Amino acid sequence: MKFPLRSIVPIFIAVLYFAQPSPGKAEEQFPAREASKPTTITCEECCCQTVLTTLEAQNKRLSEDLRGIKRDIAALNQSIAEPGIPAAMAGIGYIFGLFGVAAYMASRRKNPSSRN
Amino acid sequence: MHISDGVLPTTISLATYALTLAGTALSLKFVRPEELPKIAVVTSAFFVASLIHLPLGPTSVHLLLPGIVGALLGPAAFLSIFIGLFLQSLLFQFGGLTALGANALMMGVPALVCGLLFQLIRGSSLLSNTIAGALAGGLGTFFSASLLAGFLFTSGENFLGVAKLALAAHIPVIIIETAISAFTISFIYRVKPELLMWKQR
Numbered sequence: 093m094k095f096p097l098r099s100i101v102p103i104f105i106a107v108l109y110f111a112q113p114s115p116g117k118a119e120e121q122f123p124a125r126e127a128s129k130p131t132t133i134t135c136e137e138c139c140c141q142t143v144l145t146t147l148e149a150q151n152k153r154l155s156e157d158l159r160g161i162k163r164d165i166a167a168l169n170q171s172i173a174e175p176g177i178p179a180a181m182a183g184i185g186y187i188f189g190l191f192g193v194a195a196y197m198a199s200r201r202k203n204p205s206s207r208n
Numbered sequence: 209m210h211i212s213d214g215v216l217p218t219t220i221s222l223a224t225y226a227l228t229l230a231g232t233a234l235s236l237k238f239v240r241p242e243e244l245p246k247i248a249v250v251t252s253a254f255f256v257a258s259l260i261h262l263p264l265g266p267t268s269v270h271l272l273l274p275g276i277v278g279a280l281l282g283p284a285a286f287l288s289i290f291i292g293l294f295l296q297s298l299l300f301q302f303g304g305l306t307a308l309g310a311n312a313l314m315m316g317v318p319a320l321v322c323g324l325l326f327q328l329i330r331g332s333s334l335l336s337n338t339i340a341g342a343l344a345g346g347l348g349t350f351f352s353a354s355l356l357a358g359f360l361f362t363s364g365e366n367f368l369g370v371a372k373l374a375l376a377a378h379i380p381v382i383i384i385e386t387a388i389s390a391f392t393i394s395f396i397y398r399v400k401p402e403l404l405m406w407k408q409r
Contacts, residue, residue, distance in 0.1 A: 175300040183295040184252045191248035198241035
């Protein structure tokens with residue numbers, strides 16, 4: 093277990109270092125001193141642990157954000173799929189128009205003398 | 209409540225379409241020109257009612273109103289329901305065009321039955337009219353749910369399970385429709401009782 097952890101440390105440091113300048117909610121909470129911390133601390137185990145915990149926390153926050161966004165997308169999809177007021181108005185218009193035409197035909201049939 | 213495209217076998221779709229067209233043609237014979245505005249208003253109400261969703265646990269149900277349509281329109285109810293469902297399937301994507309026949313039968317037959325029942329028992333007092341309206345509203349939804357279960361049975365589902373599910377899902381709708389029908393009918397009886405009469409051609 094010791095060997096792979098040790099080999100991963102530089103990668104984590106590099107990831108943290110490169111992730112630093114990019115803007116975003118998740119990164120905001122990790123100031124620059126955390127990236128430079130591992131270089132000052134000699135105990136590699138300890139710094140590895142810190143990096144791991146920070147990464148895990150970051151991941152957790154990110155996945156929470158993602159879940160929220162997915163929920164929003166699902167809600168949006170649903171609200172797009174369900175018909176709204178315009179469709180209802182269109183339908184009412186169709187119905188009244190249809191019955192209007194029917195009433196017109198009926199009135200013409202009733203008194204054919206008015207035809208010209 | 210609406211049956212979607214591709215649920216029913218083709219033979220059932222065709223048969224229900226034929227029955228629906230025959231019913232609509234018959235119902236057209238009963239339409240009097242003076243009643244056209246009333247039919248139009250009731251049709252619009254029926255058309256829009258299915259947009260009123262009532263949250264029920266994880267899902268939601270919507271109003272159906274076959275009972276009230278039948279009580280108000282009598283034999284013309286079938287025409288009204290056919291037009292309403294046709295526009296619903298075009299504009300709201302509720303139920304498919306191929307299942308329109310089954311959907312129209314599912315709502316139209318209970319409407320006719322409940323309309324007849326309403327005329328038979330409504331009597332001439334406010335109380336009896338209200339009770340008759342409530343019965344028509346509740347029974348209309350109940351019959352619709354039963355017919356839905358029957359149609360799903362023809363598509364090969366386990367009949368008892370589906371019937372129970374359909375009825376259980378519509379118990380709240382039945383209760384709400386009973387209340388709405390009672391209120392509507394009693395209001396109309398007090399304000400404009402001649403709307404409740406069926407004029408014969």
